Amino acid sequence: MNFDLKKMIEMYDQVLRQGHRTEIARELRDEDDLFFILCYSEMLGIPNPAFYYTLELYPHILERFHEWHLRMGMDKSPINGFRCC
Amino acid sequence: MNGIFLALAGMVVFFLGYRYYSRFIAERIYRLDPDYVTPAHRYKDGVDFVPTNKFILWGHHFTSVAGAAPIVGPAIAIYWGWGPAFLWVVLGTVFAAGVHDFGALVLSVRNKGQSVGTLANKIIGQRAKILFLFIILILVLMVNAVFAWVIANLFILFPSAVLSVFIQIPLAIWIGYLVYKKSKNMLLPSLAALATMYIAAIVASRVPALQIDLPRYFGGEENIVAFGLNGVAMAFFVWIVVLMIYVYIASTLPVWKLLQPRDYINSHQLILGLVILYLGLFFMGGAEMTAPVYNADATTPWFPLLFITIACGAISGFHGLVASGTSSKQLNKETDARFVGYLGAVGEGLLALLTIIAVGTFFATQGDFLSNYSSFAVAGDIGLGTFIQGAGQLAGGIFIPADIATTIVAVIVVSFAATSLDTAVRLMRYIISELGAEYKVQKLTKKHVATTVAVGSSAALALLPQGPQGFGSGGYLLWPLFGTSNQLLAGITLLLITLWLKYQGRNYLVTFIPMVFVLAMTLWAMARQLIFDWSGLGGAELNLLLFLLGSVIFVFACWICLEAYNAMRRSSQGPPKDQDASM
Numbered sequence: 113m114n115f116d117l118k119k120m121i122e123m124y125d126q127v128l129r130q131g132h133r134t135e136i137a138r139e140l141r142d143e144d145d146l147f148f149i150l151c152y153s154e155m156l157g158i159p160n161p162a163f164y165y166t167l168e169l170y171p172h173i174l175e176r177f178h179e180w181h182l183r184m185g186m187d188k189s190p191i192n193g194f195r196c197c
Numbered sequence: 198m199n200g201i202f203l204a205l206a207g208m209v210v211f212f213l214g215y216r217y218y219s220r221f222i223a224e225r226i227y228r229l230d231p232d233y234v235t236p237a238h239r240y241k242d243g244v245d246f247v248p249t250n251k252f253i254l255w256g257h258h259f260t261s262v263a264g265a266a267p268i269v270g271p272a273i274a275i276y277w278g279w280g281p282a283f284l285w286v287v288l289g290t291v292f293a294a295g296v297h298d299f300g301a302l303v304l305s306v307r308n309k310g311q312s313v314g315t316l317a318n319k320i321i322g323q324r325a326k327i328l329f330l331f332i333i334l335i336l337v338l339m340v341n342a343v344f345a346w347v348i349a350n351l352f353i354l355f356p357s358a359v360l361s362v363f364i365q366i367p368l369a370i371w372i373g374y375l376v377y378k379k380s381k382n383m384l385l386p387s388l389a390a391l392a393t394m395y396i397a398a399i400v401a402s403r404v405p406a407l408q409i410d411l412p413r414y415f416g417g418e419e420n421i422v423a424f425g426l427n428g429v430a431m432a433f434f435v436w437i438v439v440l441m442i443y444v445y446i447a448s449t450l451p452v453w454k455l456l457q458p459r460d461y462i463n464s465h466q467l468i469l470g471l472v473i474l475y476l477g478l479f480f481m482g483g484a485e486m487t488a489p490v491y492n493a494d495a496t497t498p499w500f501p502l503l504f505i506t507i508a509c510g511a512i513s514g515f516h517g518l519v520a521s522g523t524s525s526k527q528l529n530k531e532t533d534a535r536f537v538g539y540l541g542a543v544g545e546g547l548l549a550l551l552t553i554i555a556v557g558t559f560f561a562t563q564g565d566f567l568s569n570y571s572s573f574a575v576a577g578d579i580g581l582g583t584f585i586q587g588a589g590q591l592a593g594g595i596f597i598p599a600d601i602a603t604t605i606v607a608v609i610v611v612s613f614a615a616t617s618l619d620t621a622v623r624l625m626r627y628i629i630s631e632l633g634a635e636y637k638v639q640k641l642t643k644k645h646v647a648t649t650v651a652v653g654s655s656a657a658l659a660l661l662p663q664g665p666q667g668f669g670s671g672g673y674l675l676w677p678l679f680g681t682s683n684q685l686l687a688g689i690t691l692l693l694i695t696l697w698l699k700y701q702g703r704n705y706l707v708t709f710i711p712m713v714f715v716l717a718m719t720l721w722a723m724a725r726q727l728i729f730d731w732s733g734l735g736g737a738e739l740n741l742l743l744f745l746l747g748s749v750i751f752v753f754a755c756w757i758c759l760e761a762y763n764a765m766r767r768s769s770q771g772p773p774k775d776q777d778a779s780m
Contacts, residue, residue, distance in 0.1 A: 125384045127256030128464045130249065132457050134523070136377065137244040139453065179242070 148173065148180045155191045198490075200554040201483030203279070204475070207287050207550040211543045214291030219539040222296060223532070226698065226707055227303045233531040236310035245309065246526045251533040258524045258537050260464040262298075265344065265613040267510035267545050270680070272580035274506040276489040276570045277499035281559045287504055289511030293664030293711040297687055299538030300694035301517040305525035306534060306661065307697070313389040314522045315689050320693050321764050325757075327635070329689070332753055333518075334628045335746065336682040340621040341444075341655030342672020343679060344614045347581060349436035351611050353429065354582050356410035357401040357600075358607035361394040365459060365612065366443075368393060372458035379697040387462050395463075395605055402604045411435055417775075430668035434660070441656045448623040449648055451644070456619060460673055463616055466609045472553055473593045481594030484558035488566045498571035501725070504718035505680030510549025512715060514686020516542065521690075552584055559587030585610055625651040662742050679745055681723050685754050688716040693762045699768045717757060723751045 149156075151173065154163040178196040181189055189196050223229045237248040249257075274282045282702040301313060308316055317325040352359050368390035401407040412418070415428035422431040447455050478484070509515065520538055528534060560566040569583070570576050589603030597605075626647040633641025639647050657670040691712035698705035727747050733739025 123250075123252060124256075125382075126250075126253045128260070128387075128461050129208065129383060130253055130257035130527075131523075132376070132383065132453070132461065133247075134244060135453050135457055137247075139377070141244055156386070 144176070145180060145183065148177070154192065198486045199483040200478055200486055200558045200767070203283060203486065203554055203557075204478060204550060207283065207546070210287045210291060211546060213534065215539055215543060216611050218291060219295055219299065219535050222299065222380055222707055223535040226535070226703060226705075227300065228703070229303070229532045231530055231532045233306075235306055235528045235531055236525065237527050237529060240526075242312065245523075249527040251473030251529060251536050254524060254527055254533065255537045255544075256541055257527075258519065258541040260460075260467060261519045261523070262509075262513070262541060263467055263545050263613075264509070264617045265347070265546055265610060266508065266513070266617065266679075267549040268552045268584055268610060268613070268619075269347070269581055270507040270510050271549045272556050272584040273573075273576045274499075274503055275553055275556050275580075276487055276492060276497075276573055276576035277495050277503060278489045279553055280490040280500050281487055281503050282507060282553050285507055285511050286437040286546055286549045289504075289507070292543055293512040293687075293691075293715065294516065294542035294546065295539040296707055296711060297512055297691055297694070298451075298516045298520050298542040299534060301520040301690050302525050302528065302534045303531070304694050304697050305521035306528055306531055310521075310526040313517050313693060316521070316693055317689060320696050321689075323759050324476065325689075325760060328753060328756065328760075329686075330628055330632060330635075332682050332685055334632070334752075336624065336679065336686070337621040337628070337752065338626040338655060338658060339672060339675045339679045339682070340617055340624065341643060341651070342658035343675060344618040344621070344672075345386040345440050345655065345659045346433070346672050348440055348611055348614050348618065349433050351581065351585070351607055351614070352409070352436050353412055353432050355585065355604060355607035356408035356413075357604045358398060358611055359409040360401045360407055361398040361604075361608045362611050362615070364394055364397050365390070365462060365749045366455070369455050369459035369462060369517065369704075372461070373454045376458065377453045383458070383461060387458070387465060388522070390462050391465050394608060398604045398608050399444075399601050402601045426668065433668055437656065437659050441652050444622045444655075445620045445648055445652045447619040448626060448651075449644060456616075459612075461589075463612045466612055470588075470606070470609045471551065473595065474555065474588055474596070478551075478554060479594070479595075481591070483585060484554075484591070486554070486557040487560045487563050488570075490556035492567070492570070494567065495573070501718040501722040502573075502677070504715070505677055505684055505722045507549065508680045508683040508687075510545055510552070512542075512684070512687045512711070513545075514683045514690060515686065516545075517690035551588075555587035555591055556580070556583050557587075559583055559590060567733060622651050622655070625655075640684040656743075658666070663686065675743065675746065676752060677722070677726060678743070681719050681747075681750050681754070684715050685721045685750065685757065688712055688719065688754075689757055692757075692764070696764055696768055716761075720751070720754050720758070723754065724746055727751060 150160065150162075151166040151169060153160040155168075160166070174196070177189070181196075236246070238248050240246040241248065246465060271282050272284060274285075305311060305313070306318065308319075311319075314329045317329050352362075372383060372386045372390060375386055376383045397407075411432035412428045412635040415422045415431045417428045420428045422428060426434060436556075450456070512632070520541070524537060524541075528537065560569065569579060585606045586603055588606040589599050592602035592606065593599055626644070629650050630642045630644075633639065641650065655672070658675075660668070691708050695705045695708045695712055698708065727744060728734065729737055731737065731740040731744040731747060733744075
């Protein structure tokens, strides 16, 4: 049996990190959600002066858009022209 | 008997239980399917639902369920001798706790990762949800009041531990800042924090000026300081007020600022503590158990009170909450449930076993033990302190001086108790908010209003009624109620698993028998205490607080039994309600 100390320490760290991982991921997701609302605010009818610039981000965030609108309680995409589901 | 034999005997039974009994349950009863798509995969979201390696998940599950409770219960229950405590810890872990934790995990996995509270609502009925909330509310109220006193008492008994415990707070905040704001690794800073705490403990053990000894500052027991309180009572008052202010702040802060980094440091302490004490026991060649196998002079009967005194460490409803709340959402393969759930219970059983050995070997002779553990109430008073000194003695096996080891063990126990305290206050806040929403009392849904109610009621419970251990121990009176509510919760979880198995047309005796046992012991113990100890009838002295709270729990327990009976009856008539996709 191979005794790999480095691997064991890594695993030990991950054990203790597990609960924190969830909390960090949740914080990051909440921040992302807020950012998404800012990005899509114009399409939801809320004027956004930065709309012209956030448009450029759409191709990068399109993949996560579906998960976001589901999390926000919308079963279908709220924006016409976004064919995510 | 030598403590080593007891440790080995317990370990062998745990091993056999895991190797054979849990395998039998996994294959024949729960019928785990390696191809079943677990919620971690089906609802994978990178936050709650994340497939996790089974070793990592076991470690996380174990560190989440282990705390001060598996130490407090056995340290008191050894009053009846180490025999009954040992048997209940070992057999309870193998036949009740393992099946319960493992089952809660499987049940939740087969039901979209939902918690036992939600499942109780679905399987038993709407009333079960409110019942569940009230039981947990009473449970956490008791934890707050009891643990506030426990910590205050330990601060008074072991003033050299105070500095380390207080140092942990800024260190945890610093780690939280490093990890969340600077994205630094957590392992090294938390180890450095732990080292700082232990250095502080070592220095404070040897330098009296660093020991924060409030009773001495207030002039000791003879000196009346104010409001008729002597030095010791005043010290209790000050510590409980300080703790309540602390938990108010800790439970309203975002978790990543203080609680999580502190839990991370405490997890090191749990693992280190277990390793040091078991190594100490084995290296010193063991120590003789001076506690009697069975205390024939005990005036309080062990049957059925033992089964509610040792809750965590044998079977605990709290484990079901953790198993179905977080662990089930991270299970990679269904077959991992055996390793995570059953071995998680075994881990806590090992902590309880160590407590029995530490307390049982501490006294020089059996006479010393019997004169110290003179009554059940006294056992409640001295149990934890004896564990700390006994554990300090065990640590001597690996050449740690007794005074330093005692201080470090005190720091570990206070850290666990403090974690339980602020988790319980936070939980209480959530429940008060939920009840506020349920009964349309909008004000209770506000964070600070709910926290004020939680902290205020806990402080009142600790300070207002006069407990057997003097001022501030009002909550400590309630320890038997903690056991009862916790066992009630475990009984409900076992009931849910039993019903699920019945719906599937499987042999449900493996959960039905422990369920009947746990609920019967809970009802019996509670009825006995209500009538003979607290009612004021016959020779008993009236204890209104315990009588009222105990009656509420007793009614809940009866109610649950009736609901259980109804649900069992319905299950043999109606169609299965299971949401199991693969069956």
